[in-house]
Amino acid sequence: MLSRKNIIEIFSTFIQFDAERFYCWATDGRLRRSMQVHISNSPDECSEDIWAIYWHKCWQKPEMAGIAKQHLSAYLQEACYWNSQKMTQTFTNTQHTLSDFFQIGIIQCDRILKGFNPSQGFVLKNYASTIFGTVIRETLRQRHEVDICSTWGILRKISQKRLLESLENAGLSKDTITCYVTAWNCFKLIYVPHQASTSRQLSRPDDKIWEDITKAYNSQIIGQNLPQVNSQGIESWMQACAKAARNYLYPTISSINATTGSDDAYEFVDNIPSNEEDSLLTEIIATEELQIRTLQLAQMNQILIDAVNKLDVEAQAILKLYYTQGFTQQQIAKELQIQQYTISRRMSKVRDTLLKTLAQWSQEKLHISMTSDLLKSTNAVMEEWLQSYYSGVRS
Structure with missing residues (x-):
């Protein structure tokens, strides 16, 4: 892979893959114009580390967060790529390819930006390199756990905190989440598998257990203004919980190479007020x-x-x-x-x-x-x- 040397390229280009290998650097015209304008205002600054700190500061400002995150995502492409390549050498028995590892890592930019603290003396690219390795490993372990669990197994293994996060991520209302979590607690209380059973590959509870779960749920919601439900409804809710958990723990990866705009699109920098940011020299260490x-x-x-x-x-x-x-x-x-x-x-x-x-x-x-x-x-x-x-x- 050819390394980027030019500051404008470092903060405005993205990796494109072809046949699971690096193909080229694709330029985002809007980000390129943004960097050109900023560099023209601070022509003496040529350090990528300093520009990374500058954009990280901008990312913390709501009005600048969007464009700053895109610049930083471009900046972190190489760090993610080399970590992804290490993963292909470490995890040789997985079905994931280099581009899969890359996408798993790069979608975690927010986690990297939130955890980075320039006052502790770290370089963002070096810090990101360690985080990318961690999130890729975590995702692989997490996906393996999700893949091998049955619908009922994942409901037994998931914590209430993770279940709440999964249901919120699915966009469900607070009342619906309350119903689902209450029913899930009844499910875990009553459906206790035999010791000989494999917790990950649990089979569907029998009809008697579903009836007991339903009775427990309906008795718990008395006076709570929550809807009564039959055993078929409880089972449907649990299946919805399991689906939400899988989607949350094993999200669909969206390509970073998806089109974000063309050279003819509006220029973000045209809409930035002149007093929106301080001088670069006053913002960086x-x-x-x-x-x-x-x-x-x-x-x-x-x-x-x-x-x-x-x-x-x-x-x-x-x-x-x-x-x-x-x-x-x-x-x-x-x-x-x-x-x-x-x-x-x-x-x-x-x-x-x-x-x-x-x-x-x-x-x-x-x-x-x-x-x-x-x-x-x-x-x-x-x-x-x-x-x-x-x-x-x-x-």
Whole structure:
């Protein structure tokens, strides 16, 4: 794949695939004109990192969020592409192709933009590279779980929080969601499979169980101004819940190459008020400060690598199987022939060890004390770092 060198291209072009391989960079005329106007107002700025921070600031302004997100999506194309290529090498047994991995990652731009904090010294492209790897892995694990669950199995496994999110995502009204969740709670309470049953491949409850679920539901809604329903209606609701859960956990991927406008379309920049934004130089951090933070980030990376290399053989094997091969804790336990609860405990201990190492370095070198909020943020970054570090490790 040819890398983009020109600032205008970096923030206005998108990858197009042909036969599941990189084909070319497709230019969005509207984004190109937008970048040309902005660069003409700040001709001395030629750093893509600085422009990324600028557009990230614009993304946080409601009136600029749309165009800013598109510029940043263009900017992050290469980071997503290289992560997707790593996924094709790591997950060789999956039916997903390079372009599939790419689409899974790139639709998560909002998650990346929300989690990015330039004040912590990260470069957006580097931060995004770790997140893309994480979201692709999460989606693959999630899809595998959804694929192998029957309608009744997924209803037993899903949490109420996820079910609510699924029904809200489906656009259902609050009253309908209340009915569905109440019925679902009755379903989970009454339909308890036998121990010999496989929870993922549960069969349909028999008619007697549906009648019991219906009675429980109708008794619970007394005085709540909710509709009475028969057993056929309850079953239909549960099927709707399962469908909503599948659609939410396994969404349809829309191509990023879909047409967004032509060169003859209206120009967004024509409608931007002249006083809508401050000067670029007043919006971004100084280049010298960025260089210092980049150096600190490199030092932090080396500190963590050294800490990982000091771990015992078993701990390193666990991390490698989890992050490189995508194994579950159960699979790791079987592979290493140790108890599953030991895996969970060892992974927690390793994360704590790495966090303490990082906290000590931050206090000694950066004079930063770890507050509870900062520790929580650092813990999330630590997880992303582990994903990134082991993405380059091969068994």
